[in-house]
Amino acid sequence: MNRSVEAPLPRFPVSVTVDIVIFTIRDDELSVLLIERGKEPHLGRSALPGGYVRPGEDLDGAALRELVEETGLDGRSLHLEQLRSYGAPDRDPRGRVITVAYLALGPDLPTPTAGTDAAGAAWTPVGKALDPGFTLSFDHRAILTDAVERARAQLEYTTVAAGFCREPFTISDLRRVYEVIWGVALDPSNFRRKVTKTAGFVEPTGERRAAEAGRPAALYRFGGARVLYPPLLRTG
Amino acid sequence: MNRSVEAPLPRFPVSVTVDIVIFTIRDDELSVLLIERGKEPHLGRSALPGGYVRPGEDLDGAALRELVEETGLDGRSLHLEQLRSYGAPDRDPRGRVITVAYLALGPDLPTPTAGTDAAGAAWTPVGKALDPGFTLSFDHRAILTDAVERARAQLEYTTVAAGFCREPFTISDLRRVYEVIWGVALDPSNFRRKVTKTAGFVEPTGERRAAEAGRPAALYRFGGARVLYPPLLRTG
DNA sequence: TCAAAAGTGTTGTGAATACACCCATGG
């Protein structure tokens, strides 16, 4: 019956965490960074990296901090956005924990081995991580599933795909991102036209990159645009 | 330096609330349900309805309960979805409060006057609520802004617009939803074609409704489809 | 019979596909 936020606080023990789904593309597969849990519960099982929100910290700040701690990278160079929150009463056996999940993505990142928390962290193809035989801790399977769905949708009407490519990149690099995440083959020539015609998606550097085979490809960098209008539709 | 969730919990005082942006369309205006706060802080100011998440309660459950308490309606008949979470350390002067914002929408709802918490609740046009001269409590202006943006985007690629119409409804009713929320005029004939051709968006009841003027319009009910493919684009 | 809104038909424009074809490089 209580309306809105009113003092005094009818408080009960709650903790708030952030969990981060960090995507990258490795060996033409969408991969997620998973850590091996070092403590109970779920000791030894795979889990998404994450941690507690600290007293003076914004949610985005907590996510950024965890991201840097886990990957050892400059967090500002990675795309990071809030996914959604999860708060089922029984999601953590130790008590009430609400987690705010984040989605991060970056270009083919190095395997995290820096002496930090990243020990025990490994890139795992999402196909493997979501396989029925693979066990994820807590409700992390649901979080990962939602993150994949979000990433797929984002490709359609935003330019986040460029975030998976290290600059400078070729149009083929960018196309492979779409093909891997959507799991479809795209027509190279039509894809090129669509992308180069969309203002602000990519801009040419003027350089070229020698390929393993065939004609060298022109190089591009990200153009800064955020939305993709009209969207790149998945069905054609 | 802590990784993931680990015992013992490095807990500090946190509260978790849900706040709900409840939209409806009244007098051809997108309107939001705002309550007048009865206590400090922000006593007397307008705020989004909301309240604390209870110990045994899921986030969605808390949102649904608050929705029912505020509107006195059957919550299951309303569209309800999580928007995002807000957790700036200073967003509530009484302490650390993380809120999970929800977006709800329904057909022209009655003014809530039932003897519950709804006293002091009123439908407010969002244009007025977001006017610089209008004061909203906490960070509710930001939440409302995000909710409007989400609603606008949802119209494009989902069928939520039907949730604003009481069944049975006419194609014009549905079109008015788009026109009001997007703030544009749509061509009636092209809109009709688009909507009726999209499988599962609307299905005819066979009935007609006498209009104030002109030819009676055929009546439809929602067809059950969730996504709208291809999307209804805002720009021509 | 007129106004007003519902609903249909038609046409021109532009985007997306499918695919033929040329380009540049390594072997």
Add this chain to the structure above:
DNA sequence: CCATGGGTGTATTCACAACACTTTTGA
């Protein structure tokens, strides 16, 4: 000179915006 991928040209198809036009009602 052949294989391989990069990149361009182009015809066909299709969706959509624009708008003329017909239908059905109340006044």
